[in-house]
Amino acid sequence: xxxxxxxxxxxxxxxxxxxxxxxxxxxxxxxxxxxxxxxxxxxxxxxxxxxxxxxxxxxxxxxxxxxxxxxxxxxxxxxxxxxxxxxxxxxxxxxxxxxxxxxxxxxxxxxxxxxxxxxxxxxxxxxxxxxxxxxxxxxxxxxxxxxxxxxxxxxxxxxxxxxxxxxxxxxxxxxxxxxxxxxxxxxxxxxxxx
Amino acid sequence: xxxxxxxxxxxxxxxxxxxxxxxxxxxxxxxxxxxxxxxxxxxxxxxxxxxxxxxxxxxxxxxxxxxxxxxxxxxxxxxxxxxxxxxxxxxxxxxxxxxxxxxxxxxxxxxxxxxxxxxxxxxxxxxxxxxxxxxxxxxxxxxxxxxxxxxxxxxxxxxxxxxxxxxxxxxxxxxxxxxxxxxxxxxxxxxxxx
Amino acid sequence: xxxxxxxxxxxxxxxxxxxxxxxxxxxxxxxxxxxxxxxxxxxxxxxxxxxxxxxxxxxxxxxxxxxxxxxxxxxxxxxxxxxxxxxxxxxxxxxxxxxxxxxxxxxxxxxxxxxxxxxxxxxxxxxxxxxxxxxxxxxxxxxxxxxxxxxxxxxxxxxxxxxxxxxxxxxxxxxxxxxxxxxxxxxxxxxxxx
Amino acid sequence: xxxxxxxxxxxxxxxxxxxxxxxxxxxxxxxxxxxxxxxxxxxxxxxxxxxxxxxxxxxxxxxxxxxxxxxxxxxxxxxxxxxxxxxxxxxxxxxxxxxxxxxxxxxxxxxxxxxxxxxxxxxxxxxxxxxxxxxxxxxxxxxxxxxxxxxxxxxxxxxxxxxxxxxxxxxxxxxxxxxxxxxxxxxxxxxxxx
DNA sequence: TATGAATGAGAGTTCATTCAT
DNA sequence: AATGAATGAACTCTCATTCAT
Numbered sequence: 144x145x146x147x148x149x150x151x152x153x154x155x156x157x158x159x160x161x162x163x164x165x166x167x168x169x170x171x172x173x174x175x176x177x178x179x180x181x182x183x184x185x186x187x188x189x190x191x192x193x194x195x196x197x198x199x200x201x202x203x204x205x206x207x208x209x210x211x212x213x214x215x216x217x218x219x220x221x222x223x224x225x226x227x228x229x230x231x232x233x234x235x236x237x238x239x240x241x242x243x244x245x246x247x248x249x250x251x252x253x254x255x256x257x258x259x260x261x262x263x264x265x266x267x268x269x270x271x272x273x274x275x276x277x278x279x280x281x282x283x284x285x286x287x288x289x290x291x292x293x294x295x296x297x298x299x300x301x302x303x304x305x306x307x308x309x310x311x312x313x314x315x316x317x318x319x320x321x322x323x324x325x326x327x328x329x330x331x332x333x334x335x336x337x
Numbered sequence: 338x339x340x341x342x343x344x345x346x347x348x349x350x351x352x353x354x355x356x357x358x359x360x361x362x363x364x365x366x367x368x369x370x371x372x373x374x375x376x377x378x379x380x381x382x383x384x385x386x387x388x389x390x391x392x393x394x395x396x397x398x399x400x401x402x403x404x405x406x407x408x409x410x411x412x413x414x415x416x417x418x419x420x421x422x423x424x425x426x427x428x429x430x431x432x433x434x435x436x437x438x439x440x441x442x443x444x445x446x447x448x449x450x451x452x453x454x455x456x457x458x459x460x461x462x463x464x465x466x467x468x469x470x471x472x473x474x475x476x477x478x479x480x481x482x483x484x485x486x487x488x489x490x491x492x493x494x495x496x497x498x499x500x501x502x503x504x505x506x507x508x509x510x511x512x513x514x515x516x517x518x519x520x521x522x523x524x525x526x527x528x529x530x531x
Numbered sequence: 532x533x534x535x536x537x538x539x540x541x542x543x544x545x546x547x548x549x550x551x552x553x554x555x556x557x558x559x560x561x562x563x564x565x566x567x568x569x570x571x572x573x574x575x576x577x578x579x580x581x582x583x584x585x586x587x588x589x590x591x592x593x594x595x596x597x598x599x600x601x602x603x604x605x606x607x608x609x610x611x612x613x614x615x616x617x618x619x620x621x622x623x624x625x626x627x628x629x630x631x632x633x634x635x636x637x638x639x640x641x642x643x644x645x646x647x648x649x650x651x652x653x654x655x656x657x658x659x660x661x662x663x664x665x666x667x668x669x670x671x672x673x674x675x676x677x678x679x680x681x682x683x684x685x686x687x688x689x690x691x692x693x694x695x696x697x698x699x700x701x702x703x704x705x706x707x708x709x710x711x712x713x714x715x716x717x718x719x720x721x722x723x724x725x
Numbered sequence: 726x727x728x729x730x731x732x733x734x735x736x737x738x739x740x741x742x743x744x745x746x747x748x749x750x751x752x753x754x755x756x757x758x759x760x761x762x763x764x765x766x767x768x769x770x771x772x773x774x775x776x777x778x779x780x781x782x783x784x785x786x787x788x789x790x791x792x793x794x795x796x797x798x799x800x801x802x803x804x805x806x807x808x809x810x811x812x813x814x815x816x817x818x819x820x821x822x823x824x825x826x827x828x829x830x831x832x833x834x835x836x837x838x839x840x841x842x843x844x845x846x847x848x849x850x851x852x853x854x855x856x857x858x859x860x861x862x863x864x865x866x867x868x869x870x871x872x873x874x875x876x877x878x879x880x881x882x883x884x885x886x887x888x889x890x891x892x893x894x895x896x897x898x899x900x901x902x903x904x905x906x907x908x909x910x911x912x913x914x915x916x917x918x919x
Numbered sequence: 920t921a922t923g924a925a926t927g928a929g930a931g932t933t934c935a936t937t938c939a940t
Numbered sequence: 941a942a943t944g945a946a947t948g949a950a951c952t953c954t955c956a957t958t959c960a961t
Binding site: 166290304306321332336 | 363496524525527530
């Protein structure tokens with residue numbers, strides 16, 4: 144059951160996401176957010192407990208969604224190659240769907256880490272482990288070259304995450320197309336060549 | 338000849354770079370910067386004309402250095418493959434040397450664009466053209482696959498740029514090693530396989 | 532119906548009028564005004580939008596009152612002589628009632644003109660036309676000498692306006708007495724003598 | 726003998742007069758004045774002792790000139806009528822020649838009074854006495870009506886002083902013409918009519 | 920639930936003034 | 941005589957937050 148209060152909360156989170164990402168966390172004021180949802184800034188305090196916690200909730204919400212998506216990939220029985228494709232797809236999808244929150248995470252890392260370090264670290268470690276294991280298994284099965292897994296992982300993640308910097312919803316390619324192009328590129332970069 | 342004033346200016350730019358990147362542009366105050374260089378905030382105005390211009394100077398300084406590095410690559414006679422290696426090297430080097438300024442550019446894009454859009458755009462367009470031309474020439478010479486140049490460029494740049502998010506000066510690998518590992522990965526990703 | 536907010540606003544306008552005229556616009560601070568009404572300077576911003584606009588409101592309020600008074604004179608059917616008496620009366624009354632705002636207008640002309648030039652010009656042009664027409668009609672009816680209307684107008688207005696420089700509420704004469712003395716003096720100065 | 730230092734001083738006083746009257750005392754900075762005379766603001770302190778004293782010197786200089794002019798009138802043997810003409814002439818001339826300082830005196834009365842009350846009061850009292858005596862003698866000789874001398878004096882002075890608000894060097898009339906027009910107007914306003 | 924009022928803290932910025940050189 | 945450097949005080953204005961209603 145969804146209460147009216149919870150609906151309002153969603154509205155506020157959603158407006159804040161947009162506004163924070165447009166103006167920077169410090170550059171946006173609670174008045175801006177209040178204006179966007181038709182509430183005075185003092186009324187916002189019925190739904191949030193502070194500006195900082197609002198930011199953290201936004202970002203954590205997004206990270207949890209990513210975590211959930213990756214968990215599904217992890218729990219499905221896939222070859223390393225197919226798993227890599229899914230991991231890339233999840234990441235690109237995440238950056239497209241949660242572009243604003245993702246961008247907030249980068250710029251406001253410090254605030255978020257200071258309030259939710261444990262959970263954030265856990266999510267990223269889980270992600271890193273999944274990707275590393277995938278590359279490792281690929282190599283063990285003779286499909287992939289024995290690369291520096293850490294560095295290659297970071298290259299893949301960096302590329303996927305950078306999608307948020309340039310992707311526009313109205314762009315030429317869907318996120319699946321982008322992800323597949325990325326996969327093809329990275330997969331070949333990893334593959335053993337005869 | 339370097340005047341004392343110019344030295345102080347450098348000190349201030351350097352302190353501001355660090356502090357802005359730690360606390361966010363809006364999150365850092367001129368007092369913070371003054372404290373770091375042993376000056377009251379009002380005294381800073383002997384060396385800067387405004388907080389915004391200070392930010393822009395920091396970021397533009399870094400971008401100009403990158404531009405200069407890439408211009409050298411452009412003006413050297415290299416095969417496409419070798420040129421790609423150099424482009425990647427320049428980018429990784431830039432992110433390592435100008436980690437903070439690079440990170441500032443991302444989070445404070447809005448402010449910087451509003452004050453120096455023309456120059457910034459020019460630098461990025463020059464960079465994009467150089468990389469695109471390199472991939473195109475590689476393909477024309479039959480070395481590289483005919484990939485979606487735009488998307489692959491963005492993947493490469495995204496990966497290189499993300500170095501700023503994780504590189505630590507004390508890390509296991511030098512920036513050249515990182516760059517070479519990246520190059521190997523991307524080069525193979527592009528290469529035509531028999 | 533008058534809200535509490537409007538009452539506070541009036542309080543603030545009134546305090547600001549006094550303080551600005553005592554210390555000069557630039558010489559007075561919002562803290563001074565806040566102190567006078569028992570509010571912190573930041574709280575003033577519930578009632579005003581800026582210090583400059585506060586000044587303009589004060590002065591425009593006064594000028595509008597003068598304009599209204601003169602409009603009544605204009606719309607009443609009077610002989611030129613009687614009309615001149617009323618114009619003088621209105622001016623003296625204005626300077627006595629709005630002494631501070633009048634004085635502010637003189638010292639801070641620049642600011643006010645920069646924010647409300649159109650309205651201010653209109654009011655003064657209306658006033659000048661009314662007085663000039665009155666003198667002209669007096670001359671056409673053979674009552675007044677054919678003087679240099681512009682210069683004599685300025686003399687009359689200058690004299691009336693200067694009342695703000697010396698009038699004290701506790702003074703020997705009421706504003707009507709002052710105005711009538713002025714009128715007698717100017718009327719005779721204009722009259723045709725046999 | 727005039728030293729270089731005294732010349733510079735004159736330059737500074739003159740520049741400050743113009744700048745203060747254009748921007749308001751508080752609205753103008755010592756930097757503005759320094760710029761106008763080709764000196765850094767700190768160098769100004771070789772010639773002035775403070776911004777406030779600079780203002781006072783400017784205004785006192787002008788008031789002393791007026792005082793001197795009126796003293797000459799006082800020491801010349803003239804009929805009351807002729808003396809009134811000269812007083813008016815002196816006043817108009819003063820407002821035209823010292824327009825800026827006169828305007829400064831009005832807007833910054835408070836500062837000036839707080840630093841040089843005695844001398845300022847003296848000058849004005851001397852002026853007021855001269856004018857009052859002139860009107861009184863005119864009345865005693867049967868030339869002028871027995872008006873309220875204080876009020877009529879203030880009307881005359883107010884009119885003359887207001888010249889600074891509208892006179893432009895390039896205007897239609899010379900200051901003598903303005904003064905004579907004023908005199909004619911006031912003289913008739915005072916005269917006994919048969 | 921919603922808000923108007925109030926505020927303390929602090930932002931960036933300006934400026935008159937001092938002082939060593 | 942001239943100035944660059946430095947500063948403290950003050951400025952206007954913003955904002956997250958609290959609280960009574």
